[in-house]
Amino acid sequence: MLARVLTSLRTELGPADPALLALDPADALALALAADADALRLKRWLKRRLSGEPIAHITGRFTFRGLTFAVDKRAYVTDPEVTHLVSAVIARATDLAHVAKRAPLLADLGVGCGSLALAIRHALPVARIVGLDLDPDALAVAARNAAAHRLPMRLIESDLFDSWPSSIRAPDLIYGDPPWGDASTLYDETGRPACHYHAMPPVSAFPLGGRTGVHRQILLAVARRGWQSEIWLNCGVLPHAALAALAQSAGATDFEIISPIPALSLLRCRMIGPSALVPKTHSRNDAQSLKMILPQPDSRREFEP
Secondary structure (H helix, E strand, O other), rough: OOOHHHHHHHHHHHOOOOHEEEEEHHHHHHHHHHHOHHHHHHHHHHHHOOOOOOOHHHEEEEEEEOOOOOOOOOOOOOOOHHHHHHHHHHHHHHHHHHHHHOOOEEEEEEOOOOHHHHHHHHHHOOOOEEEOOOOOHHHHHHHHHHHHHOOOOEEOOOOOOOOOOOOOOOOEEEEEEOOOOOOOOOHHHHHHHOOHOOOOOOOHHHHOOOOOHHHHHHHHHHHHHHOOOEEEEEEEOHHHHHHHHHHHHOOOOEEEEOOOOOOOOEEEEEOOOOOOOOOOOOOOOOOOOOOOOOOOOOOOOOOOO
């Protein structure tokens, strides 16, 4: 079916069409498999892909850490590299649970479609997560995914922490993949060129305030609240020097730049001293070694998109 549809497109567009020549065979195959033997659907989908639309927005779903999530043009499509942030958060939240002997409270800032939060809840069910996003449309997608995976998560429309409920204590850990960089700092210019990110909701792709503008806003917002929360932010391919300057200028009292793989950086920091929950000398153990009985999280599904 794929070969027949491609032949039809070559006839319509011309065999030398630049977009058709640049079409990644893996993308074409992925769309063909998702089209479920419907040639007309595949043809429509291929035209959308040739126009630069992300595959996940075309098919309405993507897979992240073994879980399938619904997504559409209302939400950012999670970059696969962010799996390293999720792994770090799971390991750190496990440590927090060991030390505090209670369920850790996490805040997912810029929760989007919910993929990061739900992957963490799936791996560490004891964690309680509040998802924050300033876009109600993205929160609606997150609510759908939370319900589909039967993983409780509270979702709040909020600019940074402006709408954080006074009834909820400060989070033990704040994490997120905020917009970073610009059109010259991309993960994969071949598979995900700048047009891929321009196809995302504008607020989620490129940051306001410069390449680390949103990161700085997050750090300052935590500092203003006087929270001792540990902060983990994905910083993509941004250079370590820029991240160190960011942490220092924002007044972080303790920060670390971690590269789990080459050309990928995570920023871990606090804005006010070490937390009473975790001794400064506490060492990270195997994230799979949680063996004590911990309180179960609230089972109510409280979605507030």
